[in-house]
Amino acid sequence: MAGWIWFRCLFGPNLHRIHRPPDQSRPEARTGRRGWPYQPKSLEKHTDSILGWASALWSISYYSSPLLLCYLYRKGYICNTKLIPVSQYVGTVLVCLLGIACLRGLGRWRNPEYLQFISILEETRKNHTQNNKKKLACYDFDFSHWPADFSWSEVSSPKSSQGAVSLLKPEPRHRGSADSVLSSVRTLPCHVITPPPPPPPPAHATSTSPAPRYLITHSFGRRMLYPGSVGLLQKAMRPVLQQGQARLVEEFEGQRNKLVACDGNEIDTMFVDHRRDGGERGKTLVICCEGNAGFYEVGCMNTPLEGGYSVLGWNHPGFGGSTGVPFPQNEANAMDVVIQFAVHKLGFKLKDIIVYAWSIGGFTASWAVMSYPEIRAVVLDASFDDLLPLALKVMPDSWRPLVTHTVRQYMNLNNADQLCKYQGPVLLIRRTKDEIITTSGPEDVLSNRGNNLLLKLLQFRYPKVLTEESVRAVGEWLGATSQLEEASVYSSYEVDDDWCTSVLQSYQTDRETTFPWSVGEDMTADGRRQLALFLARKYMRNFDSTHCTPLPITEFQQPWRL
Incomplete structure (x- = not known):
């Protein structure tokens, strides 16, 4: 039995904070403490630090791999005689990291707070009752281990039932959580050789090869457009995001939920319910769409919260706890499951929902009101009509045809076209x-x-x-x-x-x-x-x-x- 508990601690998630004790008989509950950072024991603390540095070095190596490979090739290191010693060295490092991970599991096993957390997590996975979910919500941990609270598949034909019209095509299944490294490597040759057919180019545009467009989009292009999806930036912001998460849960009694979109991406959301306050604003739900480096923990969600509205925030695919990559189709799929969750789980009607967006969030906001015309209103803050003029501004003039084709094919954020299909009230x-x-x-x-x-x-x-x-x-x-x-x-x-x-x-x-x-x-x-x-x-x-x-x-x- 002890071995099985240690095994669960070994492969368990990192625990960041305890918002409030699930056992109300504990001293912390009686003193009224809202939450505190999780304090690992010495062994867990040091081993976790080593693994964290290893993860950061891997991220740096991943982003610098093209330059590194070119350097090694020019120095003659990419050959059989030199690759074998390198592979042996890498194998040794992996064995050492595995040993460090085992020691971390031992440190967790000897911590009563972590043992209580892991037992609640396992019980919630087996029996996802409201009581177990309430206990699990007392902890802030790696969101990838959080059980799903709502899935797009729970609603049969949701768009047709709401009278919505989507102008985006269904995304292939492998582009969901399936936006993994293995899937990207597997599909790369097909996309480079035969990418999706682009829309008709402008009459004055010069034809460009499809391979550069695909490579630009899936390398630095997407990261320039959505810098918040870069892992290194998220690691640097982690203390701020955890502090914002704690504030929403402990001060506003926010409810964190994991939603599964139709493409398989898991969307990290936060809901603050002000309906119980009795005010008219609390009966209105404001769904917030963040900017290209924004997270609901520290983003525009705070503005309607201060006004007493009920608020539902969510993170873009690839941001925070959300999985996937923030391409337009994945963004639309994420927004769709957020609206379905608001209607079918939270109990709001479309006529009681206002969509509020900041900056690039105007794309998902305009898509939402275009696809769900019964939504009460939309507020777009610091948003734009079309991405292309802004993309051309930051690129050399010689790249104009390439940038035009790339944006129109892969990143066509056409906010104005979508907004014009909505009949309701608009504030810019x-x-x-x-x-x-x-x-x-x-x-x-x-x-x-x-x-x-x-x-x-x-x-x-x-x-x-x-x-x-x-x-x-x-x-x-x-x-x-x-x-x-x-x-x-x-x-x-x-x-x-x-x-x-x-x-x-x-x-x-x-x-x-x-x-x-x-x-x-x-x-x-x-x-x-x-x-x-x-x-x-x-x-x-x-x-x-x-x-x-x-x-x-x-x-x-x-x-x-x-």
Whole structure:
């Protein structure tokens, strides 16, 4: 029996923190302590440190392997006579690491706190009851060992049952958790030789070979776009993420859940329920979509939390405890299972859900409201209309055809196209000092791609209002760098808010309300300009800040409804 317990300790997960004792009779429970870091014994502490350094060196070797292999080849080390001693050395190192892992298991076996944790984990795996799950939630440990709480397969035809329309094709099964090293090596030749057919290129574009596009995307391209998926960065941020995790669980009584998407990826989520507080905001669920280096532990989830909303945060595939790689299809699959979990497990209706996104999270947010049109509203903070202009900004001009084909084939984050398929309320928040989604620098507010997102949305919804003269007036308003200047432009066109509201309400009453509307076709040019500026101010709010400044709750508002 003791040997079996040691065996479970050997292969058990790392334990990081005890949020609260599952046994309420323990002294810690009676003193009201919310949680404390797990304190390993000396043997476990030192052996775990050695294994941690070995893991970090492996990560560095993995990312530098192309340069390292080239260096070894030039020095003549890649040959049979020199590979044999190297393989023997590697084998010795692996045996030593295995011995260190056994000693770590012994150290865990001699720690009462770890023994209690591992017994609760095993019991929860055998019998996933609510009581066992509640006990397991008292611990913060490696999420890969966390039992699944909800699976996409539990809902039969979820998209058709909600009336959703997905424009993305189903992903092959091997691209789920199956985004492993072995799978990548196995499928690499096929993708390089015969990649998926790209969309028709622009008429002025030059044809490029498919192999470089695939290699760029799956090497540095994806990591540049989603730096939060890089393992070394996550290891560096681990103390901050663990602190944020503890805050959500211990202060807000957050519930951590593992969701299994249709591609097999496991999605790490955190739910804070404010319905029991009795307020109206608590009955509304805000689903948060983070940026390209954001995690729900320290990300935009904190803004609606401060406002008293119920909040559901989740990590991109490959971020934090989530598995997989953040390609567009995997992102959409993750968002889909998050919505299904909110509806079928948490008990929210789609009309009670607001999707809130920051930066690149606008892709999954716009996909969600496009696919689930019954969602109440969407709020996009510091987001953009299309990835391609931003990608071209950071790449050499000589790479333009290659970058264009690569983005359109593998990373086509077409937020504006998806958002235009949604009929509900929309609020865009533009950072006036944004240095990330501008194409000419933060001082040029007109180069902010949030402007393009607003114009494309308005031009789709109100095509008769957004004429050339109206677009020019809206552009002047978008070029304002302060609230005073913005108000000055607005008043210079003598916009009558009451008149604009009455015109829109009259149109809505007399006709079908599905966008696009034909309102404005019989107006004067002055009337169109007034209406265009009125709509622009209703759909977009300015926030005088840089891209990465947390959004205060005073700036988070539900979108305008007519």
